[in-house]
Amino acid sequence: MKDWTTTSDKLFTRHKKDTSVLEKRAFDEGFFAIHEISQSQALAVKDKYLDTLMYMQDADDESPELEPVRLLTTAFENKGHYYELKIINSMVEEDDLVGELLREAIGLYLLLITVVILINNFVLQRLWQPFYSFLNQLKNYRIGSSKNFPEVSTKTKEFTDLQKAVTILLQQNIETYEQQKQFIGNASHELQTPLAITTNKLELLIEKGNLQPDQAENIAEVMSLIDRMVRLNKSLLLLTKIENKQFLDNRTISLNELVKQSVNDLEEIAEFKNVKINVFESAELTIQMDVSLANIIVSNLLRNAIFHNVSNGNVNVNILEDAIHVSNTGIESPLNAEKVFSRFYKSESDQSGTGLGLTIVKAICELYGFSISYRFENSLHWFTIRFR
Amino acid sequence: MKILIVEDEKDLRETIVASLKKEHFVIETASDYLSASEKIEVYNYDCILLDIMLPNGSGLELLEQLKNQGKSGNVIIISAKDSLDDKLKGLELGADDYLTKPFHIAELNARIKAVLRRNKLDGKNTIEIANIVLDLTERTFTVNKENVPLNRKEFDILNYFLLNKNRLVTKNALAEHVWGDNIDQADNFDFIYYQIKNLRKKLQSADAGVEIEAIYGIGYKLTEK
Incomplete structure (x- = not known):
């Protein structure tokens, strides 16, 4: 109501300065209309509020539209003349409002999504960060080799x-x-x-x-x-x-020398088994490790290749910059690549070994972080150790 | 030759004694730290077999005691523990050799002979039996002063047989000795057989004064003709 009072107050102040205000009979561009009426009519007028519809054209409308307005009808006296005053006030501009609402809703929605993403990215991630770091530590944990237990750095x-x-x-x-x-x-x-x-x-x-x-x-x-x-x-x-890591007298060892020495030691038995050992050195390979363990690796691989061979067979040793390949002829079918290094694995054709030779090689490789693999290719059994 | 055996396991001690008696050694035994320490203090031995884990003390302490007396050079450590630490410590303290249990009698015999020979004053590194001479430094083999070429393994095998003259050398012991301490040595007996066949031929054709005979298919024995 206060609004209305101030509007009519303003009008009264305005008409005192500018009498043309009183001549305004239609709403047109304004928001009020004044009719002169008789005294009796004027006295009969009571202030009346009314919600109605009216054609109006706003600055942002292309053509006049039906807009809901609130209408105040009242009367006043000026210099012995009586006038009826109608003041309108557009209640809402519905379609504008719908548009406005849509825009704002979209805006709000976008804001909401952004906030959700932000919360997810920052808050939640920060919240779960201890969990993920713990999970990571668990993934990397190895019984026997990891020293520290995984830890969570939080009070949750x-x-x-x-x-x-x-x-x-x-x-x-x-x-x-x-x-x-x-x-x-x-x-x-x-x-x-x-x-x-x-x-x-x-x-x-x-x-x-x-x-x-x-x-x-x-x-x-x-x-x-x-x-x-x-x-x-x-x-x-x-x-x-x-x-138990009881051997760790690490020294720099030339694998080329070690292979030659091992081949030399095994020469007679290879000859007896009618197996030819060929050594190809395409690089000088030196490694840091315990001498006796290095010896075991090389000699076990060579023995394995000699014993599980055929008459007139071959053992090839390739020494590369970072790896050694030992390949040999033998049975014409691949061994079980998964089981070949496991304890007590023996091929069906030969049950005489302990089945621990390659297991020991693998254990040594694991101790030093070398990778060892087996594959069957071109009718040869290949054992490869990568040192780096 | 006087030998002291320091070993707490009664059965093992007795088998070693029984085996060494065949070599006509004079043998004394000690079963714990204190009695061993006493014997070492009082007597001199040509060779001492020393177990590391003993009741009320360690063999390594005995070795130290021997070292202080300047007598540790003829000690062979026999231990169930194939530990590098013990081995290094033992050899550092002057022990001559380190033998891991279980061992073959022939191996122990060969090691003792090697220690005794190394500590002999004449410094000759040859084995002479009948009309044959095996020179360990030059790695040559002569029969009636005539050189008989042997390959590396044949030489090692003959050496082993000569150290174990008149004793049984099982195929296992031989394989282990000639092959070194390795794990997957299965089915190399054929190889041993082949080497011995060749060695016998060479001994026969050179008219050597020794021969190698097979014992029950378990092993071999070298004897003077």
Whole structure:
């Protein structure tokens, strides 16, 4: 109501200065119309508010449109004349409003999306950041080689609870792992002395002589079984030692020299097996590692290639700048690439080895972070170690 | 030749004693740290077999004691622990050799002979039996002063047999010795057989005073004719 009062007040002040105001009979461009009326009519007029529709043309409209307006009808007296005054005020401009609303809604919507994205990107990401970093640490965690447990750097209870649970789980796993490792080590270790005594006693027994051939044969069988046990045991001990990192007298070693030396050592047996060893040196390869372990790698690979070969076969050793390939002829079908390095894997055709030679090579490679792979190509079995 | 065996495992000690008696050595034994320490203090030995893990003390301490007396050069460590640390420490303290359990009797025998020969004063590095001479420095083999060419493995095998004269050398022991300490040595017995066949031929055609005979298909024995 206040609005209305001020509008009519303004009009009254204006007509005092400018009497033409009183001549304005139609709304036209303005927002008021004045008719002169008689005194009796004027006295009968009561202020009246009315909502109605009226053709109007705003600056932004192309043609007059029906707009809802509020109309005030009132009367006043001026210098003995009575006038009726009608004041209109456009209530809304509906289509404009719809447009306006649409724009604003879209704007609001866009703003909302932006804010949502912002919240997602910044707030949520920051909120989950400890979780993702924890997840990452877990992914990189390796039992036996990682020193620190994954940690969450937050005070959020859910995350710290998660960390506690994971840490307990890992601790249990590590304990089991250590126990198992220790057990294998201790067991093989404790077996050494009884094995030594058994072997030696049997050797003395045979030396004594006076044996029937069939008795001797039995003893020979027992001895070869014990010998197998001894070899198995030694391999297990070696594996345990590698896994316990008990060899780390690292030196710079020329692999070329090592290969030549190994080939030299194995020459006679290769000749006996009718296998030819070819060494191709396309680069000088030096590595940092323990000498005895480097020896084991090279000689195990070579032995493997010589023993699992055919008569008139070949063993090729390629020494590259960062890798060594050992390829050999052998059975005409690929080995199981996944199992060839696992413990006690033996090919169907040959069951005589311990099945630990390549496992040891792999364990050494893992210790030093070298990668070892097997593939069957051009009828050759390829073993490749990449040192860098 | 006087030898001391320091080993706490009774069975093993007794087998070693039984084996070494065949070589006509004088043998004494000790089963723990204290008795070993006493014996070392009082007597001199030509060779000492020393176990590292002993009741109430370590073999390495005994080695130190020997080193202080200047007598550690004829010690062979025998240990169930094939630990590089112990090996290095032992050799640093002057031990001559390190043998990991389990070992073959022939191997122990060969190592003892090697220690005894190295510590002999005449400094000759040859083995002479009957009409044959094996020169370990020059790696030559002569029969009746005539050179008989041997390949590397044949030489090693003959050397091993000569160190174990009149003793059984099992194929396993031989394979291990000639091959070195390796793990997957299965089915190289054919190779050993082949090498021995050649060696026998060479000994026969050179009219050597020794021969290698097969024992029950388990191993071989070198004897003087």
